[in-house]
Amino acid sequence: MNSLKHACLIHRLGSTVIAFLLLSVNLVADEAESERLPNIVLMFADDLGYGDLGCYGHPYAKTPALDRLAEEGTRFTQFYVTGVTCNPSRTGLMTGLFPARFPRYAADFGFGERVTITELLKNRGYQTGHFGKWHIGPKETDGTYGIDTVRVIGKSRDRSSGRDDDLYAAAIEFMRENADHPFYVNIWGHATHFPVNTADGLVAKFNDVNVDRNDFSPTMQHKFDECVQIGGDVDESMRQYLGDVYQIDLNVGRILDALEDLGIQDNTIVVFSSDHGPAPVVLGKKRAREFSQNMLGYAGIYRGGKHEQYEGGTRIPFIIRWPQNVPAGQVDSTSVCSFIDWLPTLASIAGIDELPKNLDGEDISDIWRGTRRPRATPLFWKTSSAGATPAIRDGKWKLHLPRRRSGSPELYDLSLDPSESNNIADANPEVLKRLTRQLRQWNAGLPANYLKSRKRREDD
Structure with a gap:
């Protein structure tokens, strides 16, 4: 009888130990999952x-998928690009440097010795992929800029499904594999590029769409006139x-559905x-x-568009979703x-401590997570040409230096005049002096000459 009791006790203890070990394993697994670095998906439209x-x-x-993304995340209304054409915009994104700092045009020569975000993430353990338009250098092979899979994909073969269908399909396959x-x-x-x-x-x-011009801001009316x-x-x-x-929007919906099917939507930016x-x-x-009559992209109330450093050329939609992190x-x-x-x-989000030197950007992960604070540094724009005119945004102020020596500077208070319709430079001499000094100081540190290997194309 004692032997039987002893055996039962050992059995009960064994079961308890096994249960404890299983619980420990599950807790470790859950902790590892919660600490896993987030996936990152960047969908970039062209000329939108x-x-x-x-x-x-x-x-x-009609953009139900993007509207849903905005409802599930945060939509920014004062988000800016780093350049007003395709390559400069991508250059700033990839390197954290204002594109005018590169003496050799990156579309032709690449980023030189500058470390890119994809290289940093690759070294951190990420699998990295790129699908669709490239326009960031002459090399388009796997491994460029630390990108494991590079697929420069043009317009879709089946035009009926939209011109970006193929590249989104390839990106979804990459996500499934990783x-x-x-x-x-x-x-x-490629949409909505010319x-x-x-x-x-x-x-x-x-x-059923019949345009009522009154549905659009005054900044759009010239486009309707030019179309006619x-x-x-x-x-x-x-x-x-x-x-x-x-x-x-249909393709954005496919991405959101794929993330949900894979069960990784909660850990994906x-x-x-x-x-x-x-x-x-x-x-x-x-x-x-022949086709430009259809270029009716809308910048809202903002003046200008592509090729221009006014708000319509630099301010863009930006929607981010990251459950439990982004409001x-x-x-x-x-x-x-x-x-x-x-x-x-x-x-910062990926826990990368060693960053490239002399970055122009700043860590705004706290803003993504819901903090509201002023920007620490101004924003600058200038095309890669020695004689190009620069612009600056600092706080509520936006300054454009004159295009010609005989021209006049343009100063706008964006908090009151976001469409940049009322030049108040003469009425604010101290602000004009301060911003002009900042802008000229920044401009003085840029290359005196720029090298481009070929004539610029329409897709710039």
Whole structure:
């Protein structure tokens, strides 16, 4: 009898030990999962305007997936790009340096010795991928800039599903293959870059659209006039453009669904944005005129667009979702942020301590998480040309130096005049003096000459 009791006691103790060990293993697994570095997905549209999405106020756009992303995350209204054409915008994002600092144009020569965000994350243990448009240097092979998988993918073979369908499909496959460990992926689409020539099925979603010009701000009216001037039909051109935006939204929806299917949506930072403001209607070359009547991208109340350093060219939509970290359903209308901050911010989140020297950006991870604070450093813009005119945003002030020696500086208080319609330089001499000194000091530190290997193309 004693032996039987002894055996039962050993059995009960054994069961307790096993249960304890299983609990410990589960706790360790849960802790490891909670400490796992977040995945990062950056979806970049091309030439998409600040006001081209439903959640950013477009009167006719259909963007349910992006509107949902905004509801589940935070939408920023004062987020900026680092350049007003394709390569400079991407250069600042990848390197954390203002693109005008590079003496050799990065589209032709790459980033030289500068360390990129993808290299930093690769060294931290991330699997890295890039799908779609490239435009950041002559090399497009696996391993460039620490990117494991580089797939420079053009327009989709099946045009009926939208021109970015193939590159989004490739990105989803990459996510599926790497769902078991942290990954970073660039998904850089072609829409809504020139030319907009949308498939009939996508355009049909907007057959009921008839443009009422009063639905748009005064800054948009010249585009309607130019569309008519080159023989376009404003209603049909708007339907074409909206169809192209709609296919972006369909692809964003595919990404969100894939993350949910993989069960990793809660540990993934998802960002959607644009590389700069909307492209202009082209009044010149015959080939350009054929399709440019459909370039009806909308910058909202903001003046200007692509190629211009006014707000319409530099201020873009920026939506970020990161469950339990980024506040859901929020609109941040006070924080001034930029893609110049992309590298230091992601490095902070990923626990990367050693950063490249002399970064222009700052860590805004606290702002992503809901903090409201002033920006620590000004934002600067200048194209890669020795004679180009620079611009600065510092606090509520935006200053553009004159295009010619005989011209006048333009100073705007963006808190009162976000459309930059009322130049108040003469009325604010001290502010003008201070910002001019800052801007000229910054400009003096830039290269005296820039090297480009070939004539710039339309996709710049």
